[in-house]
Structures are given as structure tokens and as C-alpha cells.
Amino acid sequence: MSLSRRDLFVTAGAAALGGLVAPAVVRGQHEGHTMPQPHPQPSSSPSAPSRSTSPDGDTSPRDRRYTPVHTPNGWTLPYRMNGGVKEFHLVAEEIEHEFAPGTIAKCWGYNGTTPGPTIEAVEGDRVRIFVTNRLGEHTSMHWHGILLPNGMDGVGGLTQPQIKPGETFVYEYTLRQHGTHMYHPHADEMVQMALGMMGMFIIHPRDGEPDPVDRDYAILLHNWAMHPGTWRPDPSIMQDFDLWTMNSKVFPAIDALVAASGERVRVRLGNLSMWNHPIHMHGVQFHVTGSDGGRWPKALWRPETTEIVGVGQTRDLEFVAVPGDWAFHCHMSHHTMNAMGHDVPNPIGVDQSGVEDRIRKMLPGYVGMGRAGMAEHSEHIAMGLAGPPNTLPMMLGEGPFGPLEMGGMFTVIKVRDGIARDSHADPGWYRHADGTVARRVSTDRDYGAPVRRGRTLDTTPPPPAKGHEGHDMSGS
Numbered sequence: 001m002s003l004s005r006r007d008l009f010v011t012a013g014a015a016a017l018g019g020l021v022a023p024a025v026v027r028g029q030h031e032g033h034t035m036p037q038p039h040p041q042p043s044s045s046p047s048a049p050s051r052s053t054s055p056d057g058d059t060s061p062r063d064r065r066y067t068p069v070h071t072p073n074g075w076t077l078p079y080r081m082n083g084g085v086k087e088f089h090l091v092a093e094e095i096e097h098e099f100a101p102g103t104i105a106k107c108w109g110y111n112g113t114t115p116g117p118t119i120e121a122v123e124g125d126r127v128r129i130f131v132t133n134r135l136g137e138h139t140s141m142h143w144h145g146i147l148l149p150n151g152m153d154g155v156g157g158l159t160q161p162q163i164k165p166g167e168t169f170v171y172e173y174t175l176r177q178h179g180t181h182m183y184h185p186h187a188d189e190m191v192q193m194a195l196g197m198m199g200m201f202i203i204h205p206r207d208g209e210p211d212p213v214d215r216d217y218a219i220l221l222h223n224w225a226m227h228p229g230t231w232r233p234d235p236s237i238m239q240d241f242d243l244w245t246m247n248s249k250v251f252p253a254i255d256a257l258v259a260a261s262g263e264r265v266r267v268r269l270g271n272l273s274m275w276n277h278p279i280h281m282h283g284v285q286f287h288v289t290g291s292d293g294g295r296w297p298k299a300l301w302r303p304e305t306t307e308i309v310g311v312g313q314t315r316d317l318e319f320v321a322v323p324g325d326w327a328f329h330c331h332m333s334h335h336t337m338n339a340m341g342h343d344v345p346n347p348i349g350v351d352q353s354g355v356e357d358r359i360r361k362m363l364p365g366y367v368g369m370g371r372a373g374m375a376e377h378s379e380h381i382a383m384g385l386a387g388p389p390n391t392l393p394m395m396l397g398e399g400p401f402g403p404l405e406m407g408g409m410f411t412v413i414k415v416r417d418g419i420a421r422d423s424h425a426d427p428g429w430y431r432h433a434d435g436t437v438a439r440r441v442s443t444d445r446d447y448g449a450p451v452r453r454g455r456t457l458d459t460t461p462p463p464p465a466k467g468h469e470g471h472d473m474s475g476s
């Protein structure tokens with residue numbers, strides 16, 4: 001393998017700093033995550049990492065060859081350099097996880113979180129990844145989509161012995177590709193993935209990329225059978241999941257994706273759930289530009305506004321940011337809801353007057369709902385009506401114009417002029433220019449003379465008072 005001039009520069013820099021820096025205890029994207037140590041050093045002699053100091057005092061080694069990925073609600077795994085090898089350490093363990101305020105569960109993850117921390121490296125890097133098992137059963141680690149020697153592939157029983165509780169295994173290989181990848185166990189997979197064991201593994205191209213992005217987001221899609229009133233995901237469920245998550249959070253707990261107007265943004269999506277997710281972006285046409293096959297040749301890029309991210313697949317979406325608050329969500333409408341009763345009768349169009357009183361004798365506090373649709377659910381939530389313990393309402397979230405009536409896989413891309421390149425702070429709600437928001441022009445259901453066909457049925461209650469506001473449609 002030949003060294004580039006930049007490699008030589010980094011090596012020289014590391015040597016120069018070698019006498020000054022303490023042994024590697026490095027910090028990641030978020031506060032409080034400390035690299036476990038010390039490590040055995042299987043084949044190479046120790047060397048000090050190359051370091052830089054960011055404005056917030058982060059002293060992680062920084063590989064200057066790429067724009068770091070930002071994992072909303074998550075973090076990036078620190079590494080240390082050891083004789084030219086990037087060393088990472090993952091710990092499989094039971095954790096306490098909050099999907100959104102109101103629902104906490106015992107999940108399984110890595111290094112304290114689900115998803116586990118994002119691993120980032122560069123094509124050509126040699127990586128050494130320690131995996132410690134602090135679960136009560138064995139596990140293994142599969143590097144999903146990554147080209148490696150067969151014995152590093154992490155399929156328990158097939159390519160390696162299982163990692164028993166308390167054991168640490170080491171994986172070591174050279175990255176021969178770039179792209180958006182994932183990691184997950186290949187041992188008791190149904191249970192371990194259902195409880196949250198997964199993470200993203202981003203490999204940047206060695207020689208940079210044409211049309212480089214200004215911002216790079218990584219989001220892992222998942223589903224959870226967190227049945228109402230329970231505190232642990234149920235791994236036996238195949239289809240009727242309760243929570244649908246981006247980086248193991250539901251709206252409105254999912255971080256907004258922030259960008260400055262005109263920036264080129266990439267959103268890397270991975271799917272380790274049990275459903276395909278048609279992910280839809282408002283406001284722009286994005287290009288689908290890559291996957292675990294790497295960043296595709298430009299001739300293969302295609303403009304879309306919805307892209308299915310299939311189970312086990314990754315997709316990269318790139319776009320130029322346009323000012324506004326733009327919804328970004330799965331288009332399976334149940335995937336933007338939280339837990340609901342799947343076995344209740346359909347109440348739409350059902351007159352429940354009289355029934356409510358009779359049911360209340362058996363179920364105090366019962367409220368019949370849904371005659372005109374489910375929208376009143378978010379009003380009930382606002383009134384303080386509570387469901388079972390540890391259970392999020394089906395719809396959540398308050399916007400500048402009222403309840404958003406969303407949950408699950410939904411977040412907002414917030415684009416503003418002049419946001420600093422490294423800022424991911426939520427800028428608040430978009431302030432629309434005067435006259436650019438859809439507005440009410442009438443409260444009369446008989447307003448105007450719209451063309452209608454078919455057999456119409458009347459479900460709108462007559463308004464208390466009639467009258468027009470603003471303009472009619474005949475022009476002014």
C-alpha cells in the first residue's frame with residue numbers, strides 16, 4: 001500500500017505530538033462517552049493519535065479527509081490510532097432507552113445507546129474493532145455490506161464461535177470500499193435486533209468526492225413492539241409494531257435536520273427494521289446518490305421525492321437546502337403514528353351517544369371518540385387524557401399552527417439563511433414572509449361553486465355562523 005502525501009503529513013504530525021499527548025482517552029461527538037481502555041495490542045506497536053482541538057474542546061483524533069457525519073440523537077464512536085490501525089471498541093449491553101419523554105424501555109444496544117455509536121473511517125484504513133459482550137447470552141457482530149475476509153464476517157456458528165457473555169472478540173480488516181453501511185449481531189438475531197442492537201458504519205472515499213456535501217446525516221430506521229403498558233420490546237412480533245423510529249426515537253423527540261440555505265445535504269438512511277420504508281421529503285427533489293455500494297456514478301443518480309429504503313438496505317439522499325420547515329417522514333401512514341389499538345372496532349360514522357354512559361359504568365373515564373375521524377385524539381391529549389402507563393399517545397407534537405398529529409418516523413428539515421456550518425442547534429419554527437401561508441377565506445361550507453361528481457354525503461356539521469372572510473375566488 002502506498003502512502004499519499006497527506007498520509008505522510010498526518011504521520012509526521014502524530015510523531016510531533018507524540019511526546020505531548022496523554023495516552024488515548026478520546027471523546028466522541030457527545031459529552032460523556034469515554035473510550036474504554038486499556039486494550040491489548042495484537043500486532044502493532046502503540047503510537048499517539050493525530051489530534052486537533054475543536055472549538056468545544058473536543059480532543060478526538062480528527063481525520064481531515066472528510067466532513068464528519070452527524071447522527072441525529074446519536075453520536076460517533078471515538079477511535080484511537082495504534083500503529084497505523086484505527087481502533088474502536090463496542091460493548092453489547094442492556095440499556096435504558098427513552099423513545100420520547102413518556103416512554104422508557106429496557107433495550108439492548110452498544111456503549112450505552114441504541115442505535116450504537118456511528119463508526120466512521122476512510123477507504124484504505126485498517127480498522128481493529130473490539131466487541132465486548134456484557135449481555136446474558138452470546139452474540140456476534142456482522143459488518144453489513146462491508147467487504148472483508150470471511151472469518152471477519154461475524155456470523156456466529158458459520159464464520160466464528162459465538163462471543164460468550166463476558167468475552168471480548170477482535171475483528172480486524174482493511175476497508176476496500178466506501179459507502180453507507182451498518183453493523184448488527186448475527187446471533188439470536190430476531191431478539192437482539194428487536195431489542196435495539198444495531199449501528200451505522202460510514203466509510204468515506206479515499207480521494208474525496210466530486211460535488212462534496214456540506215452536511216452529512218446518518219439515520220437508522222427501526223421498529224419496536226413496545227406494547228402499551230410494557231417496559232421491554234417484544235421480539236416475537238412480525239408486523240404489528242407499536243413504535244417506528246429514526247435513530248431509535250419517535251417524533252417529536254427526533255432531532256430536526258438543520259441546514260443553511262443553499263448547502264448541499266446528504267441524508268444516509270439504513271433500515272434494520274422488519275418493514276420497507278418509503279421515505280418522503282418535502283420541499284425539494286433529492287437525488288438518490290448511493291447506498292452500501294458506495295456513492296454511485298452520477299449517471300445512476302435519479303431525482304425523487306420518495307425513496308423506498310428496503311429491509312437491510314441503505315440509501316443516500318442528496319439535495320440543495322431550500323429555506324423552510326420541511327417534513328421528512330416515512331410515507332406508510334401507520335409509521336408516523338405511535339402505539340394504537342389494532343383490534344378496536346372502526347368508530348368512524350358511529351353514533352356513540354348513550355353508549356358512553358353505559359361503558360363508563362364498567363370503565364370509568366371512558367371517552368367514545370372517532371365518529372368524525374381520529375383528529376380529535378390530539379385534542380384529547382392536549383386536555384390531559386392519559387393512556388396506559390409508559391405509553392406514548394398515537395399522535396404527538398405541537399407546531400406553530402397547532403398539533404402536528406404525527407409520531408414515529410417523522411422529523412423536520414429546518415433550513416435557514418446563514419446557519420453556521422457546524423451548527424446543528426434547532427433554529428425554532430420557520431417565519432414565513434407575509435402572504436405566503438395558506439389561509440382561511442370562508443367558514444361557509446357552501447362557499448364558491450366547486451365542481452363535484454359522484455354521490456356526496458354530508459358529514460360537516462353546519463357552522464354556527466355564516467360569513468366570508470377575505471377574498472372570493474372570482475379574483476379581485
Ligand SMILES: [Cu+2]
Pocket residue numbers: 244275276277278330331332335409
Ligand atoms: Cu415506514
